[in-house]
Amino acid sequence: LALSFAAAMEERYDPKQIEPRWQRVWANERTWEAGEVDDGRPTSYVLEMLPYPSGEPHIGHLKNYAVGDAVAHFHRRTGHRVLHPMGYDAFGLPAENHAIKTGQHPRDSTAESIVQFQKAFRDWGISIDWTREFATSDPTYYRWTQWIFLQLFERGLAYRHEAAVKWCPNDQTVLANEQVIDGRCERCGWEVEARQLEQWQFRITDYADRLLDDLDTIQWPEHVKTMQRNWIGRSEGAEVVFRCEELGTDYPVFTTRPDTLFGATFFVMAPEHPDIERLAAGTGHEDEVRRYVNHALNESVQERGDADKPKTGVALGRTVTNPVNGEQIPMYVADYVLMEYGTGAIMAVPGHDERDHAFAKVYDLPIREVISGGEVPVEEAPYTGDGPLVNSHPDFDGMANRKAISAIVDWLDRDGKGHRSVNYRLRDWLLSRQRYWGCPIPVVHCDRCGIVPVPEDQLPVLLPEIEDYQPKGRSPLDAAEDWVRVDCPSCGGEARRETDTMDTFVDSSWYFLRYCDAMNNQAAWDPAVLARWMPVDQYIGGVEHAILHLLYARFFVKALHDLGHIEAEEPFQRLFTQGMITRDGAKMSKSKGNVVSPGPIIDRYGADTARAYILFIGPPDHDADWSDKGVEGVHRFLGRLWRLSTETAATTPDPPLPAELSAEDLELMRKAHWAIDKVTNDMSGRFAFNTAIAAIMELTNAVSRVREAGDPSPAALRFALGTASSLLFPFAPHTAADAYEKLTGARVWEEPWPAADPRFLERDTYELVCQVNGKVRDRVEAPSGAVKDELEALCMAAPNVQAHVDGHDVLKVIVVPEKLVNVVVR
């Protein structure tokens, strides 16, 4: 009994035995370290977005790193020296909010979580170069975040500026534009308010054009590029000057439609416009205007931004001159005009603009048609399409409006009343946060010297220890009095440290640079080392970062390039965005109780099953629904391949392939080479892991079938199984390494990626599809390379083709060699 039990154990596929064994080999031998020395191999930098360490890793992490690891392994085995590092985006609000609740230092809760992530990555068998690991909250890292900040500061790319900013009343901090989703804080969902505050900004808008244009140089999913284009929102148009004669002030407006200038019947300014009070003064409208402005400024960002709400506004009691025709048009203040875009004032053309039309309807203002082509009169609905100009000017009437745009701008330009202009939706990146757990901004405020950067040799400015993490609308760092009080680095006098910290997106905007030279304590990196790896060849992460992180990182790389610190102008040459894993069609969440945790799955089936299943479930860029039964199917497959390999290795000799292949051997060899070809194609370029794994399943099934039905030679059997293991390695590395070693004695990761032998891909004959009028009627065996006439004859001779052709006239015959023949009859 003991013996048979042992024998049974021998045959069992046991990931609990297999996986730790190989993990130990890789750890002991430091297999996945990229090394420092250039050894002549082409390099490849494969990177997954670094995790935010909070609690335990979830199934989305597993997918992200399973995809990245498959790519990293494939690149290694196709001859590349691969950099595949790992780190942690460790500063951030969740750890701080946890600290507010529990008093546990964010550093400690983050460290606990990092341990969980490290364990998970090892349990999952992800091939990470651990020598480059760091957390962005390590002083040895954020020292250089501060250095980069100062680099940008010195070039004027980081600046302090007072403006209306987005404020989250729950998190008690300002937010970047990108962090406001539908008027709500992207972190906590509270309605965001507008506040007038002086804050730190990065001048990302200086890079708007390059961020836009260089999208053409990178291989990213088109929808991500589109999102970035829309976010940057470049609009070409003109700035046109309207003059208020009574006050003698000029008000430029930005318009994308100079062709409609003759249709401007009123003029609107944003409630925040600095001249509002001055304009209303002495008109009798002062009180009404003041009331309206106060009301508008107190609206929530969401209320204000709602395009469907009825238009409101009040007259200022002044007029401006329309520069194209000298007309005096009334001025209004209305909250549908935004101070942050253009000049904070617009010309209103109700005949050809939805918003102006709605406003004109409410306040009964004249509506004039200046572009013809609308189906209904412009009084009823604005016409926003193209057409010839009317009611404008003898020089322009009848001209196609597209043409008139430049004609009118040129004409205005000659008289100094306007000029071409470009506007962007993109705003500068507001980076300061009134929160504790972030990178301190390394500047000092001195009454005499103003803002003084902390000298480089005093970096890092360490985050001080504090007692109370509770946000109070000012940075909690304010409370660290001893830390705040400092001598001015410039004059030596009394000064105070900046107490705001940086947005965590600053930390993650350059981490991929640090990995290249992570242990450097003399500099953020050595440019020569960086040049070996950058840009990242393949970046992998969630599409939720399409704008935020992916735009900021591009900006950082461009700015650092301009400062002469790096060669690359783009951080990520290729981007892959993976889809979400859902359960029962819904996003996993604790409140829904539909969370699938990697831990129990791996405990039950092993990491290989979990990884391979996630890749097999469907195209990795799509969302996919988790199925417990599906996991079992993949587990069965891995077990089958492992058992077949183990048994074959134990029970058959290992002779060379016989010179004369039997039909069975040939079938196995063909299937193996077909699988090599298929998997290689699926891996290079496309990320078709699901069909790649399906091909390996087919190969394994073929082995089972042939072994069951016939008597293949051991060599063919071993080749087919070895090939299956070799191809499986990127998806299920432990099982594949184990099976491969048993079959060949070699380590699969040290083997080059298999190459398909064209002799086994070609076939002597193929199944020729015979169609009559486009419908498949028969199939016949045809010799490869047969010419048209032979194929036509073969098809015509097929019995079921005969049956359908009989009694009809053959009109023509379409022959597609190596595929089909279609007989067209009547």
Next chain:
RNA sequence: GCCCGGGUGGCGGAACUGGUGUACGCGGUCGGCUUAAACCCGACUGUCCCUCGUGGGCAUGUGGGUUCGAAUCCCACCCCGGGCACCA
């Protein structure tokens, strides 16, 4: 409203540039192994019809079109998902 994706068996999905629709997996049915169950292994599995075959009709969201041939291309519409949304 605008801009992207996407609708294929009972389910997840496959079909590279128009050329065998439904690979692979799940589920289901039947069978083998077993005292039994689990595991494992094998066969079948879009749908309807009949004269039961090497048979025929119908099937890729809906309706048209192009083509010898359409899941794939074109037009219109419906549904689902995502992004943007008073940006002048």
